[in-house]
Amino acid sequence: MPHCSISAPLFGDVSVFFSGGLDSTAVACMAGLKEKGRVHLLTLDHGHGYLFRTWAEKNVPALKRALGHDRVVHRYVDTCDLFRVLAIEPFLRDLLKYKAKLGVCMGCTMALTTKAVIYNLENEIPHIMMGSSVGGTYAPQSMPATVAEQKAFCAQYGVVYSTPLLDEHIVKAQERELLQTLGVWPGIRFLDKHSFGNQGYCLPSLQHLPDVLFNLHPVHKPDQVTRFYREKAPICHDYIAEHFRKTGHDMALLVERLRQKTGMGTSPHASEKQQTEDGDRT
Numbered sequence: 121m122p123h124c125s126i127s128a129p130l131f132g133d134v135s136v137f138f139s140g141g142l143d144s145t146a147v148a149c150m151a152g153l154k155e156k157g158r159v160h161l162l163t164l165d166h167g168h169g170y171l172f173r174t175w176a177e178k179n180v181p182a183l184k185r186a187l188g189h190d191r192v193v194h195r196y197v198d199t200c201d202l203f204r205v206l207a208i209e210p211f212l213r214d215l216l217k218y219k220a221k222l223g224v225c226m227g228c229t230m231a232l233t234t235k236a237v238i239y240n241l242e243n244e245i246p247h248i249m250m251g252s253s254v255g256g257t258y259a260p261q262s263m264p265a266t267v268a269e270q271k272a273f274c275a276q277y278g279v280v281y282s283t284p285l286l287d288e289h290i291v292k293a294q295e296r297e298l299l300q301t302l303g304v305w306p307g308i309r310f311l312d313k314h315s316f317g318n319q320g321y322c323l324p325s326l327q328h329l330p331d332v333l334f335n336l337h338p339v340h341k342p343d344q345v346t347r348f349y350r351e352k353a354p355i356c357h358d359y360i361a362e363h364f365r366k367t368g369h370d371m372a373l374l375v376e377r378l379r380q381k382t383g384m385g386t387s388p389h390a391s392e393k394q395q396t397e398d399g400d401r402t
Contacts, residue, residue, distance in 0.1 A: 139320065140177070149304065234359055247280050248279055275384065279378060
């Protein structure tokens with residue numbers, strides 16, 4: 121077995137941002153090999169030109185065979201409403217404001233993260249993992265500044281956000297070897313870093329075609345992505361709060377349950393019900 125492992129402790133089930141491509145599939149395998157809980161594969165559908173998204177299903181049967189049929193769950197996540205608010209409607213305004221094409225990828229990532237936090241809280245899943253990869257940190261959603269913001273955002277809800285490929289310095293060759301060892305198709309190799317045939321194609325992201333074809337990477341300043349993230353984050357927080365207001369669930373109680381799993385400590389926003397229960401136990 122190739123040396124592709126997660127060294128950080130896991131506390132139960134894991135949600136993986138799953139396009140079906142090489143990186144996200146490798147992360148799903150690593151999570152499944154590390155932890156005996158379930159691996160929840162979350163494939164986004166932002167509703168604005170995401171072609172062939174169902175290709176993500178191609179490797180799900182192989183992942184079930186490799187990790188256990190009852191341990192792999194695949195879900196499509198409708199991010200259309202948030203993606204529209206975060207990225208599509210303000211696209212031109214953000215282009216002028218940030219002087220960079222941050223909106224599509226950052227907005228898409230933030231929308232999926234927001235929906236995943238809701239999913240994790242409702243299902244008591246303490247982890248979210250993304251397939252940001254070695255050599256791909258020029259992409260705004262995978263830059264260290266963005267990863268730091270993602271971790272802080274998720275931590276507010278008791279969720280541990282991580283990028284295992286970056287954390288463990290795992291390169292593409294190791295990812296492919298891991299998948300092939302487990303009998304999972306790594307996709308059609310292109311330019312050593314891309315895989316085709318196993319994931320959808322996002323039309324708005326065609327702005328990155330020069331990178332795919334010619335390795336011409338976009339350059340984004342860390343302060344740009346941090347500013348974008350922090351200015352958009354309140355929209356995401358409000359969305360989560362409104363969701364739980366509508367469903368009638370005690371969000372603070374759900375957060376505390378995850379915090380207890382991950383050892384993050386008690387939130388200052390714990391519900392009165394949870395504080396009473398904690399007092400009774402002591």
